[in-house]
Every structure is written in structure tokens, then in C-alpha cells.
Amino acid sequence: MKFVKADWDADLQGFHVDPQSYLAELPKLREELPPGAWEFASDPGHYSMSSTHCVKDLELSDIHLATDKSGRLTLEFAPNEWKHDTGLTITYSGVRHFSIDYQQEIDWMPADAILLDEILPDQDGGCIHEMALTDASITVRSNDLRAVWG
Structure with a gap:
């Protein structure tokens, strides 16, 4: 990820996460991000660690990839x-x-959980969504996304 920090800290025996650089950059991206990506990234609870809409600690539970085109x-x-x-469902188009x-x-963790994520504009008008998980990383390049809590 370019702005968000999500790294293992061996001294703390835990993860150090910091979205502040991304949050400072986010207002500049409004015109470049597709509408659904902007709505999700700019949700006031997205990076608020005490919010029920913060992505941190959500556990990856399923992946559905279309087999058609x-x-x-x-x-x-x-x-x-x-x-x-x-939970949260993110659908990419x-x-x-x-x-x-x-x-x-x-x-020692039964499932991969999100540490933090970052959505940036792609050069072709879409977006790049990167997620750091406890034991993996996910990258999706798409036209847009729709995030639904519930």
C-alpha cells in the first residue's frame, strides 16, 4: 500500500497500523475515484478503530469469482x-x-483478518483496492466497487 501502514512489529508482538497519511491524501482523490469506491473509502467509520464500520478485524469468510466474462x-x-x-460484502465490477x-x-489465528485497506485511482479510471490481512494481502483492480454492511 502506498499510504496506509500495516506492519508486524516484532518488538510489540503485534501489528502497527496507521491510516493517517491516507486520510490526509483521501480528499484529493475524490474526483479520481469511482463513486462506490469513494463512498466506501470516505465513510467516517472506515478508519475509526472504535466504529462498527471500521474494516479492521473483519475476517475474510468467502470469495466468489465469476467464471464467466x-x-x-x-x-x-x-x-x-x-x-x-x-459483516461486510464488497462486490467489484x-x-x-x-x-x-x-x-x-x-x-495462531484461525482466519485472516483485515488490518487495514487502501483504495486508490487506477490510470484507466477505475480503482485499485489493496487490503493487508494478518497473513495475506489482497489486490483488486476494477471499474468500481460496492460495499454493503449487513
Whole structure:
């Protein structure tokens, strides 16, 4: 990710996350991000660690990738029982790239959870959504996305 920090801190034996550089840059991206991406990224609770709409700690629960040429991808995230009232579903349209890269370094967690994410404009008018998870990273390049809590 370019602005958001989400790194393992061996001294703390935990993750250090910091969205502040991205939040400072986000207002400049309004005209460049597609509408759904902007709505999701600019949600006031998105990076507020105490908000039920903060993505931190959501657990990756399912991936639905279209097998036709529709370019549709859906990622489902289950709520963290201590933080969220509901889960989150993100549906991407016009997907041009999807990757999930596993590090397989943290074996004490039963599921991969989001540390933080970042959505930036892509050069072709779409967006790039990157997510750092506890033991993986996800990158999606698409025309737009729609995020629904519930």
C-alpha cells in the first residue's frame, strides 16, 4: 500500500497500523475515484478503530469469482464478535486483476483478518483496492466497487 501502514512489529508482538497519511491524501482523490469506491473509502467509520464500520478485524469468510466474462468478484467478511454488529460484502465490477498472496507466517489465528485497506485511482479510471490481512494481502483492480454492511 502506498499510504496506509500495516506492519508486524516484532518488538510489540503485534501489528502497527496507521491510516493517517491516507486520510490526509483521501480528499484529493475524490474526483479520481469511482463513486462506490469513494463512498466506501470516505465513510467516517472506515478508519475509526472504535466504529462498527471500521474494516479492521473483519475476517475474510468467502470469495466468489465469476467464471464467466462478467468481471464480477465478491469478497465477504465476517464480523469480529468484539467489534462489529454485522459483516461486510464488497462486490467489484469490471475486475481486471485479482490476487491474494499468502505469507503463512501467523499460525495462531484461525482466519485472516483485515488490518487495514487502501483504495486508490487506477490510470484507466477505475480503482485499485489493496487490503493487508494478518497473513495475506489482497489486490483488486476494477471499474468500481460496492460495499454493503449487513
